[in-house]
Amino acid sequence: MKPVRLVATAALSALWLTACGNPSEDAADVEAPNPPEADGETSSNGAAAVDEARLSNAASTPAEWLTYNGTYEEQRHSTLAGISAENISELAPTWTYELNTGRGIESTPIVVDGVMYLTSSWSVVYALDPVTGEELWVHDPEVDRAVGVKACCDVVNRGVAVYDGKVFVGVIDGRLQALDAETGEVEWSVVTVDQSKPYTITGAPRIVKGNVLIGNGGAELGVRGYLSAYDTETGDLDWRFYTVPNPNKEPDGAASDAIFAELANDTWGDDGAWVTDGGGGTVWDAIVYDEVNDQVIFGVGNGSPWNADIRDPNSDGDNLFVSSIVAVDATTGEYKWHYQTTPRDNWDYTATQHIMLADLPVGENGETRRVAMQAPKNGFFYVVDAETGELISGEPYAAINWAEGLDEDGRPIENPEARNNDPETYAGFVQVPAPYGAHNWHPMAMNPDLGLVYIPAMELGQAYITDPRFQSKPAKWNTGMDFSAGMPLRYPEGTVQALRAAAKGTLVAWDPVAQEARWTVEHGAGWNGGILSTASGIIFQGQLDGTFAAYDGATGEELWSDQLNSGALSGPMTYEVDGEQHVTITTGWGHAYGLAAGMLFKDAVPPALGKVITFKLGGEAEIPPLDTDLIVEPEPKAEPFGDEEMLEAGLIHYSRNCGVCHGLLGISSGVLPDLRWSTYTASADAWNNVVMNGALASNGMVSFSDVLTPEDSEAIRAYVVTQAHMNREGVSNQDIQEEAVGPGMDPDAEPELEADEQ
Known part of the structure; x- marks a missing residue:
């Protein structure tokens, strides 16, 4: 199979929020075995x-960047110091490379042996010259775009691993591929999941002791999570560790069998949606090799469905190993220890966020201990003993209201209101953090010289209410929470602006020994980029609005910035060529936040093609300007229609099925089509041909006839068209309401805004 040049796509797909899911049972079938001939420790x-x-x-060897987070310690800290506070004013672009995709970009490049390797959306892999940006080869795994509907959080990919002359990539459709590093040709490819289920892969693989480790996503849609280790030479499955029980609580023939029989099975009931919907617990990001203790430490995601009262209704168990940090033997995959950050998770509080290792003076007498550190979604910063999993300390690094702290056993002291999901008795509690988390996939960094960890944090709330219409539907959005609860059918001027102001983002310099913030920098919005630390005391971070900035790591003072003309959210990295330090970041707007929460930033971050942008001192390149051709003219394609009952139904069905891709309140960021301006709204036939018949399945917009009736579909069209007319300049909300459903509506009614922040 020859490398294929990436072609731009305008796919309608993906879903929303925290991250993703898991692979399934006996799914390690080799697609195209072609073991490489090289038998040495390095490539031929x-x-x-x-x-x-x-x-x-x-x-x-800081001139190179060999793994996703830089080293096995995963601190994203480079000992390069060529770019300093004294000369950073000279930092400028030296080359850019266009990725030709308007979807989310999360990749951190690898630089090794004079080549840069990275990925873009749809799991496309690129090999570039790190000095000039010249394209060496491109490998497109040719994913069926219909797979996009399985991706909770856009069709993203965070990067590759390299080893023994091969480049390894997890493909969004569940494949793991080994490519020849020189040519991009496929050496072997294995299917790591049951592709009939809504599994995805978005995370970067890790190399450990001759194996390539990969997890998966899909817990928002209904799957069972696990971590797998494949032989780097042959693609054979070496071991697998499941994170939630077999639905019959029987052995799987996996490395996790013993600990489930001994411990984890008893933390789940014998019935509930988890039995049919997988239980969740996907390993979609953090995978760390602890060389000192010869173990793999990984983060586990949320339960499936989210709602614990639906997932496991007849027990009050902790649901191990959902929302946990787990350590297993690096050779066998057998259980060593775990620490559960959110027992019986009810809120999508994944513990899949970046985990890093360090040696810190945290013992009783200040002695140094080897620790693992994580700032997961739930808002606590955890320091645990890397050898045993013992909790050393845990304190909130961001605003939270769901818990008051941790008890002596390390369990959260929950706010009683946090578990009141009952729509009959719900008291209006807006929980912080929302499912986006106080920290999501964006990688942290640490400067070991300063003793600080840098966290891209955020603050946003969510109303968690049980969906009274819930029916188990794995393969579509399947959380058990009502996304339409409290959503206003009409909202006064200023509502969207108020919601934008409520979504806050912060760069936090966290002291993990004292467990407190040393300094913070407030950003204009939430959902900002990953961090890079360097030995000169500088840290780099991209922001939602396209700003790429450098800060003094000790004080937070901004030293330099540039505008990248696109959302800059991935983790930057650095390398050196001929004595010149380079800094690279990938850009491209999309992701979970970019799809579902478009209303929060639509005016600030228009859609843009993804890019690789590299800086050095004295660089002379220019960053391409924003491509205004991607911005759609806001023009309704039909007149408003439908009575109040129809519009309310449309709001409910849109919120449950469409908002996670096309934006809450019908407002898209433009990454995926804004349905208010879609030509398909012009007639019921055109609309239903897409929504019910799947006419655009090849673009990722599959049929929703399995969860919607034709009447439901038409109600959604009525809602979307009405939302389009609410944006007409010079026309009041009262006019639109009377135009659509007749006089008598109250345009000044106080809206319920909480659920808008999902």
Whole structure:
């Protein structure tokens, strides 16, 4: 199979929120086995000639960036110091490369043996010259775009792993591929999931002891999570660790069998939606190799469905290992320890966020201990003993109201209101954090010299209410929470602006020993980019609005910034060529926030093609301006129609099925089509041909006839068209209401805004 150049797509797809799901049982069938001929520790052609020694010593070769987070410690700290506070004013772009996709970009590039490797949306892999940005090869795994509907949080990919002359990539449809590092040709490809289920892969693989480790996503749609280890040479499955029980609580023939029989099975009941919907617990991001203790530490995601009263209604168990940090033997995958951050998770509080290792003076007498650290979605910063999993400390790093702290056993002291999901008795409690979390996938960084961890934090609330219409429907959005609860059919001028102001973002410099913030920088909005730390005391971060900035790591003072003309959310990295330090970031707007929460930033961050942008001192390149051709003219395509009952039904069905892709309140960011301006709203036939018949399935917009009736579909069209007319300049809300459903509506009624912040 020859490398294929990426073609721009305008796919309608993906879903929303925290991240993703899991793979399924006996799914390690090799698609195209073609084991490489090289049998040594390095490749025969010299490209990506990485072995275990190079990975182990990555910190001592800072001119390269060998793994997703830099080294096995995963601190995203480089000992390069060529760019400093004294000369950073000279930092400027030296080259850019256009990725030709308007979807979300989350990749951190790898630079090794004179080549840069990275990914874009749809799991496309690129090899570039790190000095000039020249394209060397491109591999498109040719994913069926209909798979996009399985992706909770856009068709993103966070990067590759390199080893023994091969480049490894997890494909959004559940494949794991090994590519020849010199040519991009496929050496082997395995299917790691049951592709009949809504599994995805978005995370970067890790290399550990000759195996490539990969997890998966899909817990929002209904799957069972696990972590798998495949032989890097052959693609054979070596071991697998499931994170939630077999639905019959029987052995799987997996590394996790013993601990489930001993402990985890008893933390689940014998019935409930988890039995049919998988239970969740997907391993969609953090995977760390702890060399000192010869173990793999990984983060586990949310339960499926989210709603614990639906997921596991007849027990009050903790539901292990949902929302946990888990350690397993690096060779066998057998259980070593766990720490559960959110027992019996009810709110999509995944513990899949970035985990890093460090040696810190946190013992009783200040002695140094090897620790693992995480700032997961639930808002607590955890420091645990890396060898045993013992909690050393945990304190909130961001605003939270769902818990008051941690008890002596390390369990959260929950606010009693947090679990009141009953729509009959719900008292209006807006929980912080929302499912986006106080920190999501955006990687942290640490400066070990300053003793600080840098967290891209945010603040946003959510009303969690049980969906009274819930029916188990794995393969579509399947949370058990009512996304339409409290959503206003009409809203006064200023509502969207007020919601934007409520979504806050912060760069937090956190002292993990004192468990307190040393300093913070407030951003204009939430959902900002990952962090890079360097030995010169500088940290770099991109922001939602396209700003790429450098800060003094000790004080938070801004030292430099540039405008990238696109959302800058991925983790930056740095490398050196001929004594010149380079800093690279990938850009491209989309992601969970970019799809579902378009109303929060639509005016600030228009859609833009993704790019790779590299800086150095004295760079002379220019960042391409915003492509205004991607911005759609806001013009309704039909007159408003439908009575009040129809519009209310449309609001409910839109919120449950459409908002996670096309934006709450019908307002899209433009990454996926804004349905208010869609030509398909012009007639019922055109609309239903897409929504019910799947006419655009090849673009990712599959049929929803399994969850909607034709009447439901037409109600959604009525709601979307009415929302379009609410944006007409010079026309009041009262006019629109009377035009659609007749006089008598109260345009000044106080809206319920809480659920708008989902």
